Amino acid sequence: MTEPLLKIDNLHISFSTRRGVVEAVRGVTLSVQEGEMLGLVGESGSGKSVTGFATTRLLDAAGRVTAGKILFRGQDVTKLSGDDIRHLRGAAMSMIFQNPRSALNPIRAIGTQIADAILTHKRISKNEAYAEALELLRAVQIRDPERRMAAYPHELSGGMCQRVMIAIAISCNPVLLIADEPTTGLDVTTQKVVMDLLAAIAAARGMATILITHDLGLATRYCRRIVVMEQGRLVEEAAPKRLFNAPQHAYTKRLVAASPTASSRIDDLVTEEERGPYVEACRKPKPPPAPGTPPLLVVHRLVKRFDQGAAAVADFSMTIAAGESVGLVGESGSGKSTTSRMICRLIDPSEGDIVFDGQAIGHVPARDFHRSPFRKDIHMVFQDPNESLNPRFTAFDCIAHPLMRLGNLRGGDALRQRVEECAQRVGLPADLLPRFPHQLSGGQKARVGIARAIACRPRLLVLDEPTAALDVSVQAVVLQLLDRLRREDDIALLFVSHDLNVVRMLCERTIVLRNGAIVEQGESRALFDNPKTDYTRELVEAIPHIEIETRLATAAL
Amino acid sequence: MVRAGRRFVSSLPALFGVLVFTFLLMRVLPGDPAVFFASGPNAGKEEVELIRKQLGLNKSIPEQLTLYLYDVGRGNLGRSMMTGQLVTKDLRERLPASLELTFTALLIALVSAVPLGVIAALKPGSIIDHSVRLFCALGVCVPTFVSGLLLIYVFYYLLGLAPDPTGRIDVFTSMPPSRTGFLMIDFLIAGDIDGWWAAFKQLILPALSMALFVIAPLARITRASMLVSLGSDFVRTARSVGLSWRHVVVTYALRNAILPVITIAGIVFSTMLGANVLVEKVFSWPGVASYALDALLSSDYAPVQGFVLLMASLFVLVNLAVDVCYGIADPRVTIE
Amino acid sequence: MTAALRHSMWILRGNPLTGIAATGVLLLVLVAIFGPWIVPYDPIASNVPEALLPPSAAHIAGTDQLGRDVFSRLIVATRLDLAIAVSAVSMSFVLGAIIGSFCGYAGGRLDRTVGRFVDVMMAFPLFVLAMAMVAALGNRVENIVIATAVINLPFYIRFARAEVNVRRNLGWVEAARACGESHISVVLRFLLPNILPAMAVQISLNLGWAILNAAGLSFIGLGVKPPTPEWGIMVAEGARFISTGKWWLVAFPGLALMLAVLCFNLLGDGMRDILDPRMRT
Amino acid sequence: QTRAETLRYVTGASVNTLDPNIPGATRESFAVSLSTYDRLVSFGRKQLNGKWVFDLEKITGELAESYDVSPDGLKITFHLRKDAKFQDGSPVTAEDVKWSLDRAVTAPVLGKNQLLTGSLTSADQFKVIDPLTFEVALPKPDKLALPNLAVVYPIIINSKVAKQHATAEDPWAMAWLKEHTAGSGAYAVESFKPGEQVILKRNEGWNRGTADKAAFFKRVIVQSVPEPATRANLVERGDADLVIDLQASDVQSLEAKAKLKVISTPQYNAVTFVSMNNQIPPFDNVNVRRAIAFALPYDDMFKAALFGRGAPLFGATWEAGKPPNGGYPIPQPVKVDLDKAREYLKAAGLPEGFATTFSFNVGQASTAEPMAALVKESLGKIGIKVDIQKLPDAQMSTQINEKKLPFFIEGIVAWLPSTDYFYRNFYIGNQRWNYSSINHPELTAIAQEARFEPNKVKYEEDGRKLNAIHFSEMPQIPLWQPNQDAVMAPSVEGYTYQFHRQVDYRDLSRK
Numbered sequence A: 001m002t003e004p005l006l007k008i009d010n011l012h013i014s015f016s017t018r019r020g021v022v023e024a025v026r027g028v029t030l031s032v033q034e035g036e037m038l039g040l041v042g043e044s045g046s047g048k049s050v051t052g053f054a055t056t057r058l059l060d061a062a063g064r065v066t067a068g069k070i071l072f073r074g075q076d077v078t079k080l081s082g083d084d085i086r087h088l089r090g091a092a093m094s095m096i097f098q099n100p101r102s103a104l105n106p107i108r109a110i111g112t113q114i115a116d117a118i119l120t121h122k123r124i125s126k127n128e129a130y131a132e133a134l135e136l137l138r139a140v141q142i143r144d145p146e147r148r149m150a151a152y153p154h155e156l157s158g159g160m161c162q163r164v165m166i167a168i169a170i171s172c173n174p175v176l177l178i179a180d181e182p183t184t185g186l187d188v189t190t191q192k193v194v195m196d197l198l199a200a201i202a203a204a205r206g207m208a209t210i211l212i213t214h215d216l217g218l219a220t221r222y223c224r225r226i227v228v229m230e231q232g233r234l235v236e237e238a239a240p241k242r243l244f245n246a247p248q249h250a251y252t253k254r255l256v257a258a259s260p261t262a263s264s265r266i267d268d269l270v271t272e273e274e275r276g277p278y279v280e281a282c283r284k285p286k287p288p289p290a291p292g293t294p295p296l297l298v299v300h301r302l303v304k305r306f307d308q309g310a311a312a313v314a315d316f317s318m319t320i321a322a323g324e325s326v327g328l329v330g331e332s333g334s335g336k337s338t339t340s341r342m343i344c345r346l347i348d349p350s351e352g353d354i355v356f357d358g359q360a361i362g363h364v365p366a367r368d369f370h371r372s373p374f375r376k377d378i379h380m381v382f383q384d385p386n387e388s389l390n391p392r393f394t395a396f397d398c399i400a401h402p403l404m405r406l407g408n409l410r411g412g413d414a415l416r417q418r419v420e421e422c423a424q425r426v427g428l429p430a431d432l433l434p435r436f437p438h439q440l441s442g443g444q445k446a447r448v449g450i451a452r453a454i455a456c457r458p459r460l461l462v463l464d465e466p467t468a469a470l471d472v473s474v475q476a477v478v479l480q481l482l483d484r485l486r487r488e489d490d491i492a493l494l495f496v497s498h499d500l501n502v503v504r505m506l507c508e509r510t511i512v513l514r515n516g517a518i519v520e521q522g523e524s525r526a527l528f529d530n531p532k533t534d535y536t537r538e539l540v541e542a543i544p545h546i547e548i549e550t551r552l553a554t555a556a557l
Numbered sequence B: 001m002v003r004a005g006r007r008f009v010s011s012l013p014a015l016f017g018v019l020v021f022t023f024l025l026m027r028v029l030p031g032d033p034a035v036f037f038a039s040g041p042n043a044g045k046e047e048v049e050l051i052r053k054q055l056g057l058n059k060s061i062p063e064q065l066t067l068y069l070y071d072v073g074r075g076n077l078g079r080s081m082m083t084g085q086l087v088t089k090d091l092r093e094r095l096p097a098s099l100e101l102t103f104t105a106l107l108i109a110l111v112s113a114v115p116l117g118v119i120a121a122l123k124p125g126s127i128i129d130h131s132v133r134l135f136c137a138l139g140v141c142v143p144t145f146v147s148g149l150l151l152i153y154v155f156y157y158l159l160g161l162a163p164d165p166t167g168r169i170d171v172f173t174s175m176p177p178s179r180t181g182f183l184m185i186d187f188l189i190a191g192d193i194d195g196w197w198a199a200f201k202q203l204i205l206p207a208l209s210m211a212l213f214v215i216a217p218l219a220r221i222t223r224a225s226m227l228v229s230l231g232s233d234f235v236r237t238a239r240s241v242g243l244s245w246r247h248v249v250v251t252y253a254l255r256n257a258i259l260p261v262i263t264i265a266g267i268v269f270s271t272m273l274g275a276n277v278l279v280e281k282v283f284s285w286p287g288v289a290s291y292a293l294d295a296l297l298s299s300d301y302a303p304v305q306g307f308v309l310l311m312a313s314l315f316v317l318v319n320l321a322v323d324v325c326y327g328i329a330d331p332r333v334t335i336e
Numbered sequence C: 001m002t003a004a005l006r007h008s009m010w011i012l013r014g015n016p017l018t019g020i021a022a023t024g025v026l027l028l029v030l031v032a033i034f035g036p037w038i039v040p041y042d043p044i045a046s047n048v049p050e051a052l053l054p055p056s057a058a059h060i061a062g063t064d065q066l067g068r069d070v071f072s073r074l075i076v077a078t079r080l081d082l083a084i085a086v087s088a089v090s091m092s093f094v095l096g097a098i099i100g101s102f103c104g105y106a107g108g109r110l111d112r113t114v115g116r117f118v119d120v121m122m123a124f125p126l127f128v129l130a131m132a133m134v135a136a137l138g139n140r141v142e143n144i145v146i147a148t149a150v151i152n153l154p155f156y157i158r159f160a161r162a163e164v165n166v167r168r169n170l171g172w173v174e175a176a177r178a179c180g181e182s183h184i185s186v187v188l189r190f191l192l193p194n195i196l197p198a199m200a201v202q203i204s205l206n207l208g209w210a211i212l213n214a215a216g217l218s219f220i221g222l223g224v225k226p227p228t229p230e231w232g233i234m235v236a237e238g239a240r241f242i243s244t245g246k247w248w249l250v251a252f253p254g255l256a257l258m259l260a261v262l263c264f265n266l267l268g269d270g271m272r273d274i275l276d277p278r279m280r281t
Numbered sequence D: 001q002t003r004a005e006t007l008r009y010v011t012g013a014s015v016n017t018l019d020p021n022i023p024g025a026t027r028e029s030f031a032v033s034l035s036t037y038d039r040l041v042s043f044g045r046k047q048l049n050g051k052w053v054f055d056l057e058k059i060t061g062e063l064a065e066s067y068d069v070s071p072d073g074l075k076i077t078f079h080l081r082k083d084a085k086f087q088d089g090s091p092v093t094a095e096d097v098k099w100s101l102d103r104a105v106t107a108p109v110l111g112k113n114q115l116l117t118g119s120l121t122s123a124d125q126f127k128v129i130d131p132l133t134f135e136v137a138l139p140k141p142d143k144l145a146l147p148n149l150a151v152v153y154p155i156i157i158n159s160k161v162a163k164q165h166a167t168a169e170d171p172w173a174m175a176w177l178k179e180h181t182a183g184s185g186a187y188a189v190e191s192f193k194p195g196e197q198v199i200l201k202r203n204e205g206w207n208r209g210t211a212d213k214a215a216f217f218k219r220v221i222v223q224s225v226p227e228p229a230t231r232a233n234l235v236e237r238g239d240a241d242l243v244i245d246l247q248a249s250d251v252q253s254l255e256a257k258a259k260l261k262v263i264s265t266p267q268y269n270a271v272t273f274v275s276m277n278n279q280i281p282p283f284d285n286v287n288v289r290r291a292i293a294f295a296l297p298y299d300d301m302f303k304a305a306l307f308g309r310g311a312p313l314f315g316a317t318w319e320a321g322k323p324p325n326g327g328y329p330i331p332q333p334v335k336v337d338l339d340k341a342r343e344y345l346k347a348a349g350l351p352e353g354f355a356t357t358f359s360f361n362v363g364q365a366s367t368a369e370p371m372a373a374l375v376k377e378s379l380g381k382i383g384i385k386v387d388i389q390k391l392p393d394a395q396m397s398t399q400i401n402e403k404k405l406p407f408f409i410e411g412i413v414a415w416l417p418s419t420d421y422f423y424r425n426f427y428i429g430n431q432r433w434n435y436s437s438i439n440h441p442e443l444t445a446i447a448q449e450a451r452f453e454p455n456k457v458k459y460e461e462d463g464r465k466l467n468a469i470h471f472s473e474m475p476q477i478p479l480w481q482p483n484q485d486a487v488m489a490p491s492v493e494g495y496t497y498q499f500h501r502q503v504d505y506r507d508l509s510r511k
């Protein structure tokens, strides 16, 4: 075996913050061979990016390598002078970042940005640099590259921006490419295309690549070797197949379990010990609905037009029975959120009717709906747990709020008891209740959000992408919690998501939405197994499954 | 361009509002201009009536307003009692003085604020950062009239470095043929370097005392947006491909950071135009603001109304200019 | 709460100026409260034979045209100046924040109408507007306060509007609605408290500005009436004596004015840092 | 021309018209018109306490070579100078004089009201005898007729030129003359920037000066510099040659430095008052007014506000309580005496005092503000609570005109200062200048009578009576006559204090 291209040896990195020193990386050792694609996975905050930044010396001013070595072609990167490292960057190693749109200079034409990178390392004329830039745009398969040279990032889609980012990164033929979550933030269909392209380019040019991701599926698909990080430590290193079939470390096990696959069910997502109470609930047979019971919610030909322009929602009809769960999927901008907000009576529909429990509520203006007796029967859980909690309310206040407003509890022991009960039902430790949102983790915030939603025992819970911002392991727990609540309390769920895997697991029925109109609906499993429309099919195919048969992009080697 | 035009049209109601509001505000002023100006040693009731008739004050307020709007529509802003001139003429003569002063002050402020903001942002929390901050805070806390008087006292009275603070040019230098009204430019066109220098020397103190006051907001916004820009992803990208430090800071960070500075500079410019009353007073600068102040104190309606209308129009124009600049500097705005 | 305190301490260590400014503001407030009891001389009583004395042990900041002790006047003026600034700023803040929040939250026609109105006000040369208002209403303290408040108002409206506008679609706002809050209570009880910290910065900066504004009005003769001690008037009066070398008449009030404005500005700056999420790690 | 031949004169206000007759004309405009136009006659000059001041008694010819007054005093005949030419070269004729004086009494101009005080009211009074002789007829012999022709209004305009610019609505060419001159004066206008500066150049053909010569300075720059401290700086640094209207403190310090020539003349035709509106309670009570007269801190005010620069009108002793002479103004036998003031208050039925407002003008702030503070303090001691009101100039004049101010500071000036003139103009009738709104039939009668009193002794007697009434009624309290402080380069000579309280550039020369 030859000397590895990159060898990280017992790396320690710490940040000085106001809460004192944070150790972000605590002894990472790994190596990358020339031409190899290495996967670096782990949940959020595990130190993946920091490791990558340390390698290119792009750490924040607050961060410092406290111990260890980063040997790149035998040179210790941590000891290089500013100028030397600058010559290395771009020319020998470069990075691709998450969220390509913000990673590109918004007011500089993309051709110029690529040329900038080229001119830094090559002594060639401007025109030659532009010519090379054009070549690169071709290489990353941007259509109509001549015209795109003068385009600005905002004129390109996210996927195209990521291609430009790749073009910049490979402009000087580096030998090492660090791709930090190159596809998060892109929608599912683009994700796949971009990753394929990246893998192909890396293979063609013989570049070693570190693929940083929290998506185990993605890593298994493209990498031969995967290292798993947890809390700044490297916990496992293995080939994808072995990692999946026989995870060694407890953390890896949990990670593997939580990653949804084409066939997994909700109770597969969590490890044995976490499963306990859930299974109980699942075992309880669901009583069949009494014949002739009217459905809980009937939505009839709902239309929503905003100030001007086309309708955001056009002709939307659906029903939900008590205790049923319905998924609502569709690409971004298809009107999912608008629909759910109308159903929650937060905004007024332009046309159509909403009948809840036999009573029409669609015509009560949203402005006055807070006085309606049904207000406490319909509640909502919001997309991003980070912004769904009032920063000035403690967790307790958040949960208590609906109880005080709608449940007629005006403080005192009764309230406290109810809040604690809700918290306990969503698995939120009572000692977290006095904390403010910024003192809680994402998963904890999500739980507070759900506890608040169920506090008044609503009969319909609308969930607008409640797990989109969460790690897989947290997502798994939340999903399970929701499913359990539905079964225990007979709450009807309307689940909005663009993650089809999740919808399939959680929902009995699914509605596919496009441009505000329903394109397909039906039993979840049937719908996903053989979609009737192309649109649905595209959506389904783009889901990154963990395929045990790893497609090796670097097979050429 | 279309966008600029649309914006201009959409600001016309605001201009109209300003016009009517000023008109009414002036009528609310308890002073009666006729009485004030009829202050000859023997002015009697007749004379007051005479002036009142001259000013059209004998009519009812709605009638006056209609007449005024009609006049404004024809480009006639009335006549100033103070100078005895048409307000349009007065303003036309005095506006270049104010503009020249304000532009120069803004230029000085920008030239010093942007580098200050940038170096502060490059080392946030450092001693340099704090010094810049302190300097800016000091600048903004000295009222312009105090700094103006002090500058005069030191540079004119004590040191004799500056020429006498009596306007745009000392009386012994002859004025250049007026082309633009901006002396700095007119002298250059006329090729009169001595004259240019004389005018420049007159300009520098008032411009400085105004600039001192606005350096702070400009430097502050530069620092803030530079910090944002330096911490942004695209600067990290630029660094990750090894661009030189200068390239990163100037081409990538600064060019993006300058966008909010343009907006603030526009606001600062229009506030300065109105707020330089004090500086104009202290330096006997023949500008529009001191003209309006005198008119206000003597309840001379027409000049005050004309001035406010002028300022409001300038405000609209400056905003428009800022928009256009922004549009040039930032390719994104056209789609929004 | 202790976390907030700790956070502030951390900021202070990184930025000692803020600490100094905060101490300065505290001192100003103390002086404003206790000033009249600690001054060595009656700030109003004239003593013409001792007029225009330079600073000495007896009169550490000299005496003015009427032989009044400049130092005593400065100290006593603190209360009035702070009162003007605080009341003007709080008036425009309360009004501006409420109007702005409702506009930002409601959007649509209300927003556009108020926006137009704000445009009209912004298009006014504001200092001239203040002058005209004081001239029209008479130069009493209340009117100076009102004028200062009015010319600040559009900024607060805009600021509050913008702050609310970015928050109005956040989950927690909708959640509040889903919990049965009416629009009005969402704005007043949820959004307003949340934009307060950001507005605190604005307030602090504005306090300094309001003091300067009052001083400017005094300078052109539209300030508070004599013999009430007020910094701006004292500077304006003192300015007459600069050319005759009686520097203390303008220097000390000018310094007091500067210090107050400086403290408020630095404090505002510092608060901005404390509240800036970027600095929160 | 050299700097030495140029006079740079800076003032606070600005020139706003070239025709002094235009309503709203400023003092500075008067000064300019005095040298761009000639009048038939002008005032002589005399020395008062070693300073040159204008002499109301001595009327000399300007455009008129000489004049005769008919024995009955009803006719004044002017003989025009044969060599007098307008600035465009045409000779000055009696026709021009007639047109100009007609204009002054008929057109809507400022001069009308002034000339009235000299019994000059109608065009019928003016007659052209021949091209060089001109006659003015009077309905009654009037001492002030001739002096009135020497003030700034009755300028002699080149009627041919003016008529060319007259229109049907504007037969007197008011609009054109506002911005142009058509005179025969010592200076011609080189450039005129309203509100900023006027530059005058010498009219070489003018010979109406003291020694039949043209004026000394080739060029006069009249510039407005609003900030008085800056004006002081300018003259101190030698950038300006002559400055008036400085702050008392600046003059004091300039005088102390003794580098410049400081000529301080009490404005003997002006008076500064504390006025009370005699119609508004409690000032309608004479005892209240007297109480105030004895409660004002005269000395402190004089020192603090004026730095002692002026002629005090307080602290006199009148033997047997009788006015020592019939002049106006006359120092009053008052001084601060709080006990006496309290007695008067008690007599007025207000032993506890009362509350009132005391107003002054923003433009006057530099002197009025310390005065007001002192007044407030002193009156506070006898229980009168004073609220100080600082009013923008236009508001102050409006409120005075509407007789709404109870208690305020004001000043008066008379171009033709004689006792009856003062009393008639400032103490009679429901008009603006009657600041105290006094309505005293006896005073009115005596003043009207004195106007046409040819006998000097009787006139003096009338004056004494008026002064006695003034003191007993105390409608307003004369404080002082402020100095006109002219500060000039040591080389400037010939400065004379003029009736319009401005500088007559024609008087000046450089050593």
Ligand SMILES: Nc1ncnc2c1ncn2[C@@H]1O[C@H](COP(=O)(O)OP(=O)(O)OP(=O)(O)O)[C@@H](O)[C@H]1O
Pocket: A015, A016, A017, A022, A023, A024, A025, A042, A043, A044, A045, A046, A047, A048, A049, A050, A051, A060, A062, A063, A214, C281
């Ligand atoms: N600038 C910084 N200042 C302080 N702490 C930091 C900074 N950057 C990162 N950290 C800390 O370092 C740890 C690792 O962060 P890192 O960004 O490497 O995580 P990650 O694995 O990339 O997570 P993600 O999947 O969310 O990107 C985190 O706990 C974070 O709080």
Ligand SMILES: Nc1ncnc2c1ncn2[C@@H]1O[C@H](COP(=O)(O)OP(=O)(O)OP(=O)(O)O)[C@@H](O)[C@H]1O
Pocket: A306, A307, A312, A330, A331, A332, A333, A334, A335, A336, A337, A338, A339, A498
């Ligand atoms: N307040 C609004 N005013 C105007 N248009 C709006 C508003 N809210 C949403 N829309 C428009 O309505 C359409 C549907 O938006 P919606 O937020 O419901 O989509 P979505 O399916 O939830 O998308 P995502 O997956 O990105 O959340 C979009 O085209 C959006 O631009």
Ligand SMILES: [Mg+2]
Pocket: A048, A049, A050, A180
């Ligand atoms: Mg990361």
Ligand SMILES: [Mg+2]
Pocket: A336, A337, A338, A464
């Ligand atoms: Mg959505």
